[in-house]
Amino acid sequence: MSDRVVPPAARQRRRPTRQGVVLSAELIVDTALRLIEEHGADALSVRRLGRALGADPSSLYRYFRHTDDLMLAIADELIGRTLRSWRPTGDWIADLRDLGLRMHAGALAHPRAAVLSAHRVTGRAHEIQAVESILGVLRRAGFPGQEAVRIYHAFVDQALAFGALDSAGTALPRAAREAEAEVWRTTYGRLAADSHPHIAATARHLVTTMRTSSYPAALDLFLTAARTRLAELRAGTGHPRPH
Amino acid sequence: MSDRVVPPAARQRRRPTRQGVVLSAELIVDTALRLIEEHGADALSVRRLGRALGADPSSLYRYFRHTDDLMLAIADELIGRTLRSWRPTGDWIADLRDLGLRMHAGALAHPRAAVLSAHRVTGRAHEIQAVESILGVLRRAGFPGQEAVRIYHAFVDQALAFGALDSAGTALPRAAREAEAEVWRTTYGRLAADSHPHIAATARHLVTTMRTSSYPAALDLFLTAARTRLAELRAGTGHPRPH
DNA sequence: CTTAACAGGTCAACGGTGTTGTCATAAGGT
DNA sequence: ACCTTATGACAACACCGTTGACCTGTTAAG
Numbered sequence: 003m004s005d006r007v008v009p010p011a012a013r014q015r016r017r018p019t020r021q022g023v024v025l026s027a028e029l030i031v032d033t034a035l036r037l038i039e040e041h042g043a044d045a046l047s048v049r050r051l052g053r054a055l056g057a058d059p060s061s062l063y064r065y066f067r068h069t070d071d072l073m074l075a076i077a078d079e080l081i082g083r084t085l086r087s088w089r090p091t092g093d094w095i096a097d098l099r100d101l102g103l104r105m106h107a108g109a110l111a112h113p114r115a116a117v118l119s120a121h122r123v124t125g126r127a128h129e130i131q132a133v134e135s136i137l138g139v140l141r142r143a144g145f146p147g148q149e150a151v152r153i154y155h156a157f158v159d160q161a162l163a164f165g166a167l168d169s170a171g172t173a174l175p176r177a178a179r180e181a182e183a184e185v186w187r188t189t190y191g192r193l194a195a196d197s198h199p200h201i202a203a204t205a206r207h208l209v210t211t212m213r214t215s216s217y218p219a220a221l222d223l224f225l226t227a228a229r230t231r232l233a234e235l236r237a238g239t240g241h242p243r244p245h
Numbered sequence: 246m247s248d249r250v251v252p253p254a255a256r257q258r259r260r261p262t263r264q265g266v267v268l269s270a271e272l273i274v275d276t277a278l279r280l281i282e283e284h285g286a287d288a289l290s291v292r293r294l295g296r297a298l299g300a301d302p303s304s305l306y307r308y309f310r311h312t313d314d315l316m317l318a319i320a321d322e323l324i325g326r327t328l329r330s331w332r333p334t335g336d337w338i339a340d341l342r343d344l345g346l347r348m349h350a351g352a353l354a355h356p357r358a359a360v361l362s363a364h365r366v367t368g369r370a371h372e373i374q375a376v377e378s379i380l381g382v383l384r385r386a387g388f389p390g391q392e393a394v395r396i397y398h399a400f401v402d403q404a405l406a407f408g409a410l411d412s413a414g415t416a417l418p419r420a421a422r423e424a425e426a427e428v429w430r431t432t433y434g435r436l437a438a439d440s441h442p443h444i445a446a447t448a449r450h451l452v453t454t455m456r457t458s459s460y461p462a463a464l465d466l467f468l469t470a471a472r473t474r475l476a477e478l479r480a481g482t483g484h485p486r487p488h
Numbered sequence: 489c490t491t492a493a494c495a496g497g498t499c500a501a502c503g504g505t506g507t508t509g510t511c512a513t514a515a516g517g518t
Numbered sequence: 519a520c521c522t523t524a525t526g527a528c529a530a531c532a533c534c535g536t537t538g539a540c541c542t543g544t545t546a547a548g
Contacts, residue, residue, distance in 0.1 A: 017496055020497075047534060049534070057497075057498090058499075059535085060497080061496075063535095068535075122425070123425045123428050124428075125432040125433070130433070130441065133451075134441045134442075141447075148450045150443075150447060151451055155455060156463040156466060159460075159463065160403070160407075160459075163409065164403075166410060167363060167409060170363070182366040198377045199381075201376055201380060204394050207393075207394040211391075212366075212394075216395075216402040217402075219395050220399040220402065220403055220467070223466075223467055223471065224463070224466055227466035228466065230469055231466070251524075259515085260513080260525055268525090291505080291507080292504085292505070301526065301528075302506085303508075304527075306507075306508080307526075311506080
């Protein structure tokens with residue numbers, strides 16, 4: 003039953019739902035995002051989404067082949083929103099840092115969707131545009147093709163992976179999250195110096211550092227390494243390994 | 246119904262299953278891990294697990310309150326296994342790379358558990374041991390306290406985040422995973438050079454690079470940056486920003 | 489203006505899921 | 519040998535994604 007979905011361009015007979023709603027792929031994606039935001043990732047099911055839209059669940063299969071298809075559409079919408087807010091300046095390091103922080107912030111703004119979509123390749127318009135833009139930044143900076151792709155891959159995955167990780171953290175029930183903060187203060191803050199010398203010596207820093215995201219620090223380390231790599235390439239000493 | 250679970254120590258009447266199996270929390274965790282490895286991540290359901298054990302699904306609720314509880318027990322077991330397999334040598338870069346790769350591999354071997362447990366702080370024995378070990382490696386390498394904590398945080402989160410990201414990828418249904426590989430080959434491999442110059446110029450590399458995990462590359466970049474940072478600290482020029 | 493085609497909404501059903509209230513029984517202590 | 523009770527089994531509940539068949543309003547052609 004794969005001809006159930008009609009490509010958006012060919013749609014014309016917009017018959018309203020029994021409850022008076024006129025469906026569209028856009029409306030479905032927006033509603034799904036709202037649903038995820040308001041009631042958590044588990045709230046996203048075909049049946050609930052149908053109910054929220056005022057339509058029979060099976061109607062959605064006129065717009066998306068299956069749930070996965072819908073997830074990809076949601077992911078692409080998120081990519082689009084992030085990309086539209088980005089203003090590259092020409093300074094490749096600053097631009098990548100800015101984009102990375104925006105991707106991370108975008109994920110945190112839609113934690114549940116981020117967790118569900120971070121690992122998907124959509125192949126849709128917004129994603130393609132993002133790939134093209136980032137590759138452009140790297141190649142203009144001077145990275146040759148293969149190296150640009152490797153850096154691109156690591157950069158994007160790092161932003162997505164940390165976005166999903168930190169999102170999953172904020173998606174925890176409030177009680178569980180506070181319990182985790184407590185663990186750092188009490189458990190790790192009180193270990194004896196003779197049994198756990200390194201933890202005891204840095205306990206003060208652990209308590210303060212571990213409660214915030216490590217992504218900004220990881221991103222800066224990443225950019226440092228990329229700059230180092232570019233310098234090596236320019237010098238002609240192309241050994242990519244760190245030692 | 247939370248008193249359904251009896252703490253392991255209090256168990257005494259080990260009544261065998263109708264099919265002759267004597268249940269235990271350990272046996273359940275081991276069977277779950279085996280199930281995940283043999284039949285993929287989505288093969289793990291309470292009902293399937295019951296079937297694999299030769300017991301009624303509801304019996305499992307005598308040992309774990311709910312599925313999440315079971316997942317945490319599995320995760321804890323995984324941390325232990327990873328750490329036990331690690332043999333630090335004294336070369337801090339090699340040791341961190343080895344541990345990072347082991348953490349990543351451990352996550353990939355048990356995708357479902359990795360995804361669910363990556364963002365949790367347990368405060369349990371194995372975790373504490375890991376923190377102490379890694380901090381020790383960094384401080385012996387010469388990083389001062391605060392800097393060691395920052396590097397530690399970024400290192401661990403990066404390993405966990407990539408582990409979860411890549412795990413989520415392998416946890417996809419086979420069809421969806423193959424569809425993603427196709428997207429890189431067809432969609433990205435065929436974009437016109439005038440509309441998408443950078444993608445077109447690197448299409449060959451994209452197709453080959455994007456289907457593998459970027460974690461090894463990201464890890465090497467991370468270690469490169471850490472080495473750079475250490476050199477800066479030794480030289481006394483402590484500006485942590487990449488430009 | 490009528491009419492016929494068909495896009496698209498609806499209904500009912502299938503086989504799966506996690507979870508729980510209830511019951512039955514074998515193990516263990518006495 | 520008996521009694522208690524831990525623990526396994528059963529049946530049921532409310533969900534889930536998905537699909538095949540049906541029905542009906544919209545639209546384009548005549």
